[in-house]
Each structure stands twice: as structure tokens, then as C-alpha cells.
Amino acid sequence: MSETLYADKISAMRKELRSLNALVPEAAKGFGALSKGVKDNGPLGAKEKEFVALGMSVILRCEPCINFHVEALMKAGASREELGDVLAMAIQMGGGPGLMYAGHALACWDELAAKAA
CATH class of the missing domain: 1.10.287 (Helix Hairpins)
Incomplete structure (x- = not known):
């Protein structure tokens, strides 16, 4: 690119x-x-708030939001390493909710199966 x-x-x-x-x-x-x-x-600084916003932007798949918050993080003095740490957490949370909802799906199955028996 x-x-x-x-x-x-x-x-x-x-x-x-x-x-x-x-x-x-x-x-x-x-x-x-x-x-x-x-x-x-609030108690959080600009950089911390932008880290939260960026993580949410990644999970919500809002490319313009990602672009704006990366730019804001650079202006707030964030490092590339800090960015990587936030992105790693966003990756984990992208997978984490799927794991949690899979647990709900299994519990639903088990409950409905028990009632049908």
C-alpha cells in the first residue's frame, strides 16, 4: 500500500x-x-480514551473510525508498541465474544434437549 x-x-x-x-x-x-x-x-487521559476507541473501532470494523483514532493516537504520543498491544487485545476480544456466545448456544441446546426428553 x-x-x-x-x-x-x-x-x-x-x-x-x-x-x-x-x-x-x-x-x-x-x-x-x-x-x-x-x-x-474523567480520570482517563486522551491517549487511553483513544486506545479504547481504537479497540472498539477494530471490533466494529469501522475503517474511517480506525483511521481517525490511529491519527489521534499518534498526536497523543502513543507508540507503535502500545498500538500493537491494543490491537492484540482487540483481536482477543474479536474471538472472545464468539467463545462466549458459543457457550450460550450449547447451554440453549442442553436446556431444550432436557425439556424434550
Whole structure:
């Protein structure tokens, strides 16, 4: 991949968001206020909050979100090694929920089978 691929995607997404914000300014203001309220308050710092956001972005498979949060992490002073640790946790959580729901499926089977017997 070229070095500008993601930078171009970020730029294009910002352009799309400017158009959306112009179309629905009150919704954009509300989202902006929510974002500011979350980012500017609480015991976690900006970098930690961006790590959470990135992990969720990976699990939710939101590529524009991933791009924005990686960029924000770089600005917040995160290291590549820290990024790798967060990505490893996102990978684990991508598999973990499947394991948990598989347990529910088995329990459902066992309960229904016991009632049918």
C-alpha cells in the first residue's frame, strides 16, 4: 500500500463529514458536544480514551473510525508498541465474544434437549 492511502482516506472522510455537518448542523453540534464532554472529562487521559476507541473501532470494523483514532493516537504520543498491544487485545476480544456466545448456544441446546426428553 502506498504511504498516502490512509492519509487520502482520512482527508476524503473529513470532506464527507463537512458536507454532512452542513446538512444536519444540529445533529453535528450534538455529536460534537458529546465527543467533547467525553474526551475532556474523567480520570482517563486522551491517549487511553483513544486506545479504547481504537479497540472498539477494530471490533466494529469501522475503517474511517480506525483511521481517525490511529491519527489521534499518534498526536497523543502513543507508540507503535502500545498500538500493537491494543490491537492484540482487540483481536482477543474479536474471538472472545464468539467463545462466549458459543457457550450460550450449547447451554440453549442442553436446556431444550432436557425439556424434550
